[in-house]
Amino acid sequence: MLIRALYYDGKTSTAHPVNLSLIEGNLAVRGEDGLEFIWPFENIKSIEPPSPTTPLRLKNGYHGAERLVISDATTHEEIIRHFPRMNERDKIWSQNAKRLVGWGTAAMVSLVFTVLVAIPLIATQIADNLPASFEKEMGEQAYEQILKTLTFIDGRNDERRLTCGTPGDTADVHLSQLMARLLTQQYKGAEPLIQVVNFQMQNAFALPGGHIVVFRGLLENLQHPDELAGILAHEIGHVIHRHSTKIFIEQLGTSALVGLWFGDVTGGTAVAGLGQALLNSTHTREAEREADAYALDALNRENISALPAARFFERLFSAQGGMEKGLSLLNTHPMSDARASYFKTNSTGTQPSLSNDAWLTIKNMCPTPPAE
Amino acid sequence: MSESTPRRPLTAQRNGADNKLRRPIMAQRHDLEDFTDSPSAPSPEQAAVNEPIAFSFTGKRGQLFKIALVNSLLTILTLGIYRFWAKTRIRRYFWSNIRIQNEPLEYTGTAMELLIGFLVVLAILVPIFAVYQGVLFLTSSSPEELHFSLQILYAVALLGFFQYAFYRMWRYRFSRTTWRSIRFSQAGSAWAYMGITLGWLVVTITTLGIAYPWLRHAQWQYRIKHMHFGEQAFTYSGRARFLAKKWLVILPIPFLLLTVLVVFQYQTLMTLMANFPPETPDRARQFNIDFQELGWLASLVGLTFLAWPFLYVWYRIQELNYIFGQSKFGDSGFRTSIRASVLIGWFFAMLLGMIFFIGIPTGFVTYAILTMGSQLHIPGIPTVALLIIGFVLILVATSIISTVILTFGITKHMFSNIQITNPQSLMSVSQAKTGEPEFGEGLADALDVGAF
Numbered sequence A: 001m002l003i004r005a006l007y008y009d010g011k012t013s014t015a016h017p018v019n020l021s022l023i024e025g026n027l028a029v030r031g032e033d034g035l036e037f038i039w040p041f042e043n044i045k046s047i048e049p050p051s052p053t054t055p056l057r058l059k060n061g062y063h064g065a066e067r068l069v070i071s072d073a074t075t076h077e078e079i080i081r082h083f084p085r086m087n088e089r090d091k092i093w094s095q096n097a098k099r100l101v102g103w104g105t106a107a108m109v110s111l112v113f114t115v116l117v118a119i120p121l122i123a124t125q126i127a128d129n130l131p132a133s134f135e136k137e138m139g140e141q142a143y144e145q146i147l148k149t150l151t152f153i154d155g156r157n158d159e160r161r162l163t164c165g166t167p168g169d170t171a172d173v174h175l176s177q178l179m180a181r182l183l184t185q186q187y188k189g190a191e192p193l194i195q196v197v198n199f200q201m202q203n204a205f206a207l208p209g210g211h212i213v214v215f216r217g218l219l220e221n222l223q224h225p226d227e228l229a230g231i232l233a234h235e236i237g238h239v240i241h242r243h244s245t246k247i248f249i250e251q252l253g254t255s256a257l258v259g260l261w262f263g264d265v266t267g268g269t270a271v272a273g274l275g276q277a278l279l280n281s282t283h284t285r286e287a288e289r290e291a292d293a294y295a296l297d298a299l300n301r302e303n304i305s306a307l308p309a310a311r312f313f314e315r316l317f318s319a320q321g322g323m324e325k326g327l328s329l330l331n332t333h334p335m336s337d338a339r340a341s342y343f344k345t346n347s348t349g350t351q352p353s354l355s356n357d358a359w360l361t362i363k364n365m366c367p368t369p370p371a372e
Numbered sequence B: 001m002s003e004s005t006p007r008r009p010l011t012a013q014r015n016g017a018d019n020k021l022r023r024p025i026m027a028q029r030h031d032l033e034d035f036t037d038s039p040s041a042p043s044p045e046q047a048a049v050n051e052p053i054a055f056s057f058t059g060k061r062g063q064l065f066k067i068a069l070v071n072s073l074l075t076i077l078t079l080g081i082y083r084f085w086a087k088t089r090i091r092r093y094f095w096s097n098i099r100i101q102n103e104p105l106e107y108t109g110t111a112m113e114l115l116i117g118f119l120v121v122l123a124i125l126v127p128i129f130a131v132y133q134g135v136l137f138l139t140s141s142s143p144e145e146l147h148f149s150l151q152i153l154y155a156v157a158l159l160g161f162f163q164y165a166f167y168r169m170w171r172y173r174f175s176r177t178t179w180r181s182i183r184f185s186q187a188g189s190a191w192a193y194m195g196i197t198l199g200w201l202v203v204t205i206t207t208l209g210i211a212y213p214w215l216r217h218a219q220w221q222y223r224i225k226h227m228h229f230g231e232q233a234f235t236y237s238g239r240a241r242f243l244a245k246k247w248l249v250i251l252p253i254p255f256l257l258l259t260v261l262v263v264f265q266y267q268t269l270m271t272l273m274a275n276f277p278p279e280t281p282d283r284a285r286q287f288n289i290d291f292q293e294l295g296w297l298a299s300l301v302g303l304t305f306l307a308w309p310f311l312y313v314w315y316r317i318q319e320l321n322y323i324f325g326q327s328k329f330g331d332s333g334f335r336t337s338i339r340a341s342v343l344i345g346w347f348f349a350m351l352l353g354m355i356f357f358i359g360i361p362t363g364f365v366t367y368a369i370l371t372m373g374s375q376l377h378i379p380g381i382p383t384v385a386l387l388i389i390g391f392v393l394i395l396v397a398t399s400i401i402s403t404v405i406l407t408f409g410i411t412k413h414m415f416s417n418i419q420i421t422n423p424q425s426l427m428s429v430s431q432a433k434t435g436e437p438e439f440g441e442g443l444a445d446a447l448d449v450g451a452f
Helices: A073-080 A097-129 A132-154 A170-182 A216-221 A225-240 A243-262 A268-279 A285-301 A307-322 A325-330 A337-346 A356-363 B010-014 B016-035 B061-077 B083-096 B111-141 B144-175 B190-206 B212-225 B240-250 B252-264 B266-274 B281-286 B291-326 B340-376 B383-415 B442-447
Strands: A003-008 A016-023 A026-031 A036-040 A044-046 A056-060 A067-070 A193-197 A204-207 A211-215 B053-057 B098-100 B177-179 B182-186 B227-229 B327-329 B332-336 B418-421
Touching: A003 A026, A016 A067, A056 A073, A067 A073, A097 A243, A097 B111, A132 A193, A132 A204, A132 A211, A132 A243, A170 A193, A170 A225, A170 A356, A193 A216, A204 A225, A204 A243, A211 A216, A211 A225, A216 A356, A225 A243, A225 A285, A225 A307, A225 A356, A243 A285, A243 B111, A285 A337, A307 A337, B053 B383, B061 B083, B061 B383, B083 B098, B083 B111, B111 B144, B144 B177, B144 B182, B144 B190, B190 B212, B212 B227, B212 B240, B212 B291, B240 B252, B240 B291, B252 B266, B252 B291, B291 B327, B291 B332, B291 B340, B340 B383
Parallel strands: A193 A211
Antiparallel strands: A003 A016, A003 A067, A016 A026, A026 A036, A044 A056, A056 A067, A204 A211, B053 B098, B053 B418, B177 B182, B182 B227, B327 B332, B332 B418
16 A cells, blocks of 8 residues: 655755655665655554544654655554664764763762852852841841741730830840850950840751841740859850851852752742751751850850750650650750760859849740730 | 625735635545644645634643643752753744644654753853953953943943854744744844844944844844744834834833923922932921922833833833734735733732742741741751752752743734735745754843743
8 A cells, every 4th residue: 555745855955755665674765756765564664653633744764864654644653663663762862971971970069069169168258258237137037037937837815915024124144144154255246135036946056147046935934043054155155156158148049059959049949948047057066066165165264154055965865756846947956965965074064144133034025925 | 895805805806816716626535624623724735725824822821830840849959950841831832822723833852952052151161251250350440441441341242242142042942933834043143143133233322222123123034034843934013103103102201201300490499409319397397398299290201110111011012013914925914903901901810929938928928937936947957058959959949939920821812813915835844954053042041032
């Protein structure tokens, strides 16, 4: 039988009307002016999967430039059963293996270099050179964002009820005095500020610009004023070393990379990454060590015992298994025995950090939570 | 005379003699004319008579939806890597459904090329970008002049970069497009294109936007003159003056209205600014401000600024129709009747789709969370994770809806409204001997330029 088709030879755009016939494993093509050739069945590929509504378009081999177009759909079924490898894909992976491995490696090296070397280096430089006012604003925005998110997660509270105490009240004065004592190093940034937030999580963290946030959940769990002093000293250590600012800038960089990876620099993933960066300022081990070292130094200098802080770390460590999942997401401080023993062995202080009165005022500065 | 035979343009008449010579040869082939799938369509051989031929678009929304859905799911599951395959699938679908006289375009690009192009960009561009960003930040505390000039430099570099990326993208796409087994190509230099754009941009900015059509004209001229089908280049004979006429219709509208507002409400505006914000309505009344009148005018100006993007679309479509009309391939010319109203219509259809399929469901979920609060907290899954899942779902739905409604609608409208006059020149073009770009459009992919 004869099948009519159009032939494009890959050399010119001229359409050649041809007749096709199936002869001994070959598709024989005959046209005018002595046009005559064969395509072996196993070479023949379909450009698109055959469909009754579109012309069948065939090529000879994966990279063949010639095209045969068979419009008459009634003949499609009859001929395509002869082409065993019509829908087979080209072996693109093995063909491009060298290039893929080469450029893939180069890309990986470049990414690793950027993430591990360039971004931290640049972030440190930026953090050290950032004007204090800019840093402070950054911290305030992060703080507001966190308050909003917590309000959302909490579901019950409105934003105003999420903060404890007012500036200048007794608890605030006591806290500020303690903070001032623990700020033992020269620091050119804005003065560290503390805010207690009425939220059940056990957490405390330092935002850019010296904004230290302590959650009610943590305050409730404290059994001794020196535990609070230890925690505050640790957070002030973060402030002194500008850890939050550095990490925030680092995460800006990494989220831009994540966006690049997902193919949209301007789009949503970068924004999502940014939100996460705000919430989840993952303090690195190095940063924690620096903050701990500062804390111990400050406690010793002020003659405050670091033993309660060590006990607190031990308590947290043993309770960690039982903690809420949501908490571990926010709680970025790695708990470890090593940390507790570091505080224990190096502690020299003997005086309590706060009077009993002051301690009770601070402990009770958050309104009693509504009954569950 | 051409009025009575609108399907036959003047050029066709000039070539009449040539056609008559060819006709007897073609007549021998007429027994083969029913090769095409629709019986009424002329065969390529009939077209040799040089009647205008038309583009057509044969895609179906349902098919595209299936592709877009599978693409989105696989892209998420592979953490984004599938997107190169996704893009290739979508392009193959669109290309293979754009027909010029029954023969569709063919997209010959592969996902592997796009992937490698992307890796090249990651390898080279990322460190450069990181260091540059660092330098920029570092100078933020240095003398203001230095920082300012660096920022200007940065903006210009970024803009130039986009132009470069666009050109590379076109070059890649053209080289991977064939019709009747012949490749298209975009020759010329992406750097030159960038230079032309930046040069005219300076003029445009210094003339407060008046020179914009000259910028567009220069860009189009460079693109089209370097555009090839086979070994033959397209030609372009447009004038910027025509574009300027259209542009100057829409450019002054917002400024005029702003001027009207300022002139007529000068006193009120000054009072307002001096006492902003007015603490109470009483206080406002004290200043004798006619809020109703001011509100009217202000909302008129606001509306104009809202309408500006649509006016701009109108201009761009006028431009597109003109550019097509002034472009030729040999004797073949193009006639288009693309309408801005249709495109804007599809834009609003997409918005409706988004409100219906994304806005309303998201609203419901948010309401449920707000009213039920922490009861909705699923143990074991952090709330943040749920938020991220919701966010990803919204992104996916957005991309599917915009592809299926807007991209499809625009493509269908455009390619249903292009005619080629004197198509003879297209029918016996030789393949170009020049090579094609090796890698994909990595730069453009990384910068996310281009519709699909």
